[in-house]
Amino acid sequence: MKRILIPILPALLLLLVKGGYSQDVLIQNVQSRHIQSLNGKWNYIVDPYEMGYYDYRYLPYDQNPKPQDRAFYTNTKPRDKSERIEYDFDKSPTLLVPRDWNSQKENLFYYEGTIWYKKSFDYPSLKDGNRLFVYFGAANYRSDVYLNGKKLGMHKGGFTPFNFEITGLVKEKDNFLIVKVDNKRKAEEVPTLNTDWWNYGGITRDVQLVETPGNFIRDYFLQLAKSSNDRLAGYVQLDGPDIAGKPIELNIPELKTHLNLTSNSKGYAKIEVKVASLKLWSTDKPVLYNVEFSSGTDLVKDRIGFRTLETKGADILLNGKPVFLRGISIHEENAIRGGRAYSREDAQMLLNWAKELGCNFVRLAHYPHNENIIRLADEMGILVWEENPVYWTIQWTNPETFATACNQLKEVVSRDKNRAAVIIWSMANETPVSPERNSFLHRLVDTARSMDGTRLISAALEQHSSPDNEMMRTITDPFAEYVDVVSFNQYIGWYDGLPDKCSKIQWVINQDKPVIISELGADALGGMHGDSLTRWSEEYQEYFYKENLKMISKIPQLRGTTPWILVDFRSPRRVLPGIQDGWNRKGLISETGNRKKAFYILQDFYKKISLKYE
């Protein structure tokens, strides 16, 4: 099966490029390049009927030969006092970018639909022969992007970066960048219609103009070669009209490593170099090296950590030593300010709380988080599980759905492949077992492994009772065969009986692989108290954690857990008045930043575990 699949992949890639994803190949490490930020106030127009995109016969203007002043992306102004133009960005209100729209305007709190954004900018200084790109950290969910009335392309996926070249279109003055963002949920999309999180819409992460030389270093990958602790491996990919046979230099001053490479006919150069006295990146000592790539007039600097990662039976070995992943699940939300987290400060708040809990590991659920938290985890020595938003009831037999899922996976692997902190790529969360779903996920695993053979693959599977004994729980999911780490969610004591049921459960895990309990959790309204069987009280959540942690500790292959969840988070599914009020209350910290009693149960558990693994 696998051999047959490989020839299909090029066709699939063509679909991705030609079909729905006309954005360019991603530029690696934008922040270290020559950038001009477009963050700040953007004018916006709420357009639930998408009349700025379709004419009254519901034909898309941008597929219509005739110029259409009524299309919002043309940003047309009346030429005289009689002309009828029924929109005007410059007289419209503004939204902040980066930020979701829901948490900025009361009347957009529940909005799901299209909002048009417009940003004007000058670019007087594009150097002769240089190129210019516009780079989006993310926009949820579908973005149609136009510059000066010309369509640059479309991107789908609410949590991964995309960029378009604008070299030939940008003017010295009065450019207008217009983005149609549509966050409507759809059955065929990824994620699909039903999720347990808030559907924050908008341009949720940074937008930057990126100037590069005509021939530049677009991408690179540099990590320790699999199962080596002194051989770096990877590649450099040039981009431009004249990239064949070009000299490329790799310089790592602290390692006294200087490599001279030459690109092949496609502008690609493989890297393989032994290094002496490498200080390995670890959670105690997250050593990052200054790494410089140069070619022609381009110089890209990065800070990269190097560590070894493998599994051996049920052990996860970090730099050859068994590690227990003291984790916590996190949604990308700043519950205190409201809305999607996006900044380094947001990341600092969340990771500081995780550190306080005693974590060395975070599960960034259920979609790729912003690059700030990934880079901060690299600096703080916190291991990371990143997740593709293949969540619940995806359309497994729809090729477009697979293409969208695959494209988002490729984008997060492309963006974060140089981050030592990232150790697990998760393919999915709680997806119902079927042959179609197994094939869909298997193809995603092939994609991830073909892009990055250095990291572990997992997915949050579901556990099942054995047919003749409800109290015996096991993992029968066939997908467990394809992953490196067997992870699953279980809610015994919350959705499945009361906490005392935990002591009656017997776990029988047949896979000789590391096990991570990727979710366990119970709701508690911060500040609500009662006895340990009063649902929604902090005492119930505390009792739940005590019983659950005792239960999972009996699993011989247990090598980590990421309880659900660090902080209460908004969800339209959680409507119990006076208790949930639109919040999922499984946080160990309330939406006002208060630690609940269960926080200290998990903190104590991790203190004891780390002693065992010191």
Ligand code: GCU
């Ligand atoms: C599921 C799911 C989460 C959800 C949680 C809950 O396991 O993965 O996204 O929020 O349960 O019910 O609270």
